[in-house]
Amino acid sequence: MAHWDHTTDVVVVGTGGGAMTAALVAKQAGLDVIMIEKTEYYGGSTAISGGGLWIPNNYLLQRDGLEDSFEKARTYLKHTVGDRTPPALQESYLVHAPEMVKYLVSNSHVRFHRSVGYADYYPERPGGMVDGRALEASPFNGKKLGPDLAQLRPMSIKVPAGLAFTASEYNKLGMITSTWAGKWVALKVGVRTVFNIIAGVRYLTLGQALIARLRLSLKEENVPIWLNTPLKDLVLEDGAVVGVVAEHEGRTVRIAARKGVILGAGGFEHNQAMREAFQQPPVNHEWSSGSPGNTGDAIQAGMKIGAKLDLMDDAWWGPSSVPPNQPVMFHVGERSYPGGIMVNAAGKRFTNESASYVDVVHAMYEKHSAAVPHIPAFFIMDQRYRSKYIFGTLFPGQPIPPVYFERGYFRKADTIAGLAQQCGIDPDNLVETIERFNAFARRGVDEDFHRGDSAYDRYYGDPTVKPNPCLAPIEQPPFYAVPMVPGDLGTKGGLVIDECARVLRADGAPIPGLYAIGNSSASVMGNTYPGPGSTIGPAMTFGYVAAKHIAGGKIRPIGKLP
Template sequence: MTNWDHTTNVLVVGTGGGAMTAALVAKQAGLNVLLIEKTEYYGGSTALSGGGLWIPNNYLLQRDGLDDSLEKARTYLKNTVGDRTPQALQEAYLENAPEMVKYLSSNSHVRFHRSVGYADYYPERPGGMADGRAIEGSPFDGSKLGEDFKQLRPMSIKIPAGMAFTASEYNKLGMISSTWAGKWVAFKVGLRTVFNLLTGVKYLALGQALIARLRLSLKDEKIPIWLNTPLKELIVEDGTVAGVLAEKDGKPFRIRASKGVILAAGGFDHNQAMREEFQKGPVNHLWSSGSPGNTGDAIQAGMKIGAKIDLMEDAWWGPSSMPPHMPVMFHVGERSYPGAIIVNAAGKRFTNEAASYVEVVHAMYEKDSAENKHVPATFIMDSRFRNKYIFGTLFPMQPIPKSYFESGYFKRGDTLEELAQACGLDPQNLAETVARFNQFARNGVDEDFQRGASAYDRYYGDPTVKPNPCLAPIEKPPFYAVQMVPGDLGTKGGLVIDEFARVLSADGSPISGLYAAGNTSASVMGNTYPGAGSTIGPAMMFGYIAAKHIAGGKIRPIGKLP
């Protein structure tokens, strides 16, 4: 028998949204809970994210009188995810995700608001919603965390002190030069920043707000988090996962979990060897926006005891760039703003740039070949675009740093031909591609890739540009280019789970005592991305389900909703 150093009922590995939700629900069900975290910070990739959750038929949608239902959402998943993942897994998500939101809203400090107008990523497909199903964690004063605030994983992109904005506000900020709504939001964010600096309020938004709210809820329940405590392996006794071998204070430390172990420690974002083994090249872990601690430890531990894996070839992809002396930049709104395109090495467009970010990278990989490279691709814009819209951390009219040009991150040309030569693209092809695109822009119809035809494309478009908010001619010199690599928000493949979040063995039977959630598990969303928050929504829902199953269904009831 194992000589245990510590015993608890439920051990949760990881401290992202899925892990914290699982821990909170289990503790409120009367179980003893411990979370262990590999790094010096809690929050995982959730803390680095936009903090959105894709939750069909949630109570906030119902409260606003929007037309959604279980059947409508089921139809949408059928027409997006299809049969790539088990129907039972999809049903579990559709039925329990709205319940999870109500549970947290009534039993913790977690509060949500709708990401109004953020369309599903395929809103024109049957069951899709142009109004969207996304919600996000509401802003929060981090000073309420006391000393624990210092251990919240900081954003990878440094934001000026006191400044914070929600995902919905970011959408409006992108139009600061174009719309009064954009200017108003910028004014509000500015006033809020000054107020925060003067009063000492640590205003948090996006994924940091969601994690901070969960962390305060865990503090209220006196749930311990052990930082700098990496998982090393799972310990199996008599066919059941009885606990784990971890490392604490640099020494082996055996933790017994009498009721179950929940693995919610992220994917293998920064494990180069695993990425090369399972994913199509070229691939580089430095292109990932996932938490630095996500190196696949929990997935490997599960594989070692015979767990089944799936979707290892895929990730939550998105076109990204590599600015000098900064973390990787994941590009969302820029691809929909009018007056820019993405081209391959031949200087030709190859997809709808404004489509869901995962679709753009899928196209990059699917069309990439030795004869015609699509990885990396190149983002082309003119001076009008650069002066009017946000690109990465650059605001409209903000001078492009000298280091961007010196490092080669930004390329510049007084003509398209000069830009093409600087980028190693075919000058004639690029000129012809831009001329064709410009004609589409004037007519308002992208005849090649239908950019701007979907409500999702238009969410980040410029409503002052007619007739298509995603199309404008590229014609004002100088012209600029930035290389785009297939980045991601995290990997998508992992341990296969059932509708109770139990990890399955190779023969399809559940491994006793072992559960998984988030990017440690193979995503319920298969190879697609139905809407904003399709990562964190399932992570938190399956964390919720895992705890509920361990507690035998006897969890705290849902209370009055805020």
């Protein structure tokens, strides 16, 4: 094959959690693998994420005596995802997700622990679980990676050296002023940070811990990762994908893939032209928290050879704010802390602020109009809220940087009417909205949007606030407002795949030799977000499925679990 510069069995495009899982499983099945990565860092959006995986019926649930099953999870997906995605795709996920987790734990450095108490996002629906199905990678000493640690994609938001916490600890840290558990976790994190600095430990958590564990496993399997190597094209022969064209070390290279190409290069969140072509305005790639290299290259390559697309109008949305001279802030816990609300340009609430972040942004888009803009919306809070809770990178009571006010990121006034005027909102409307909300807060019942009714709402609530941990009056001046835009963790649409992760043509037939996973594919979760980790869980699961299919099912058996 003289027209090829390199030949291997499998080419994996991308280096996020799904891509790394695919490469590892393929290599352990005895196949030669080359990974190519567009940017100077490996890890993709996984490395800058919370690193959670939503894995129904996983072995740690079973170990802890919590009841879950394939049937229970299938019922839950029926009442969340519904028929928006094929049943065969959903069932493939439910079968292989717990299998994938067991495989990695018994065949790699990957270790998980449960995010205890982190509810499914719709736990009251049939099949939902209040204690949740979320896993996260256990913390990891990045020094074990040696020089490869420097190539791990850094977190978007810089934290002091040595300071790191798990997703479960973050939930407790949010209650540092309210609960003894919050104070204890803060103390534990602080002591651990000092110890790690003294001991020379590079303590990694969240998505970085997951990627680092996968990277060390790939390193030991001698899987090459070519950084700064963007995909340029897929090579098609007789209707089958047989390789890729990429740029590597300043020149164009053609890499033959004897067994298959797996596209795991993320979505198109940072491609403004694609967003405007497929998604409802207003959209702005600068509002995204996804990896900066995700510009839809893999999706475009699939489109060129006739792949089917779906869900291109959707994303893993979340209310976000854009502080000056800092990365975009994706707001999760802040929306559940009692004493804050979101309002539209008319000064009216329009949704349950504590609901799943995808649902909140869907409401922003569904209700947005020229007559009553909902983009941006405004997050309103009072001084009590600021004194008690984290907002973005601001700790409780921390002075707000003057530049935040100078640039209009924060608005401040001594009265609600004055705050409304600063935001261009009708003062009478906002005053009426706050008075109505405060009455709900005192009774503990949100009659308009049922905030705090769900166990998911309450996960980030303040348990010391009674009778509803998500509701408190907004009444202590000064009052603050922050503009909220529809940010995201990545786009949700992409190449349509079957239950084996094979990319399909418009007629529903698979394209031989081509697989897609993660945000390069149309999500198995449809337009919804069943639980924490519904992005990375499917990405890694279908990475496992793709590699297993390419290998003809002949992969290492699941060994003894630690």
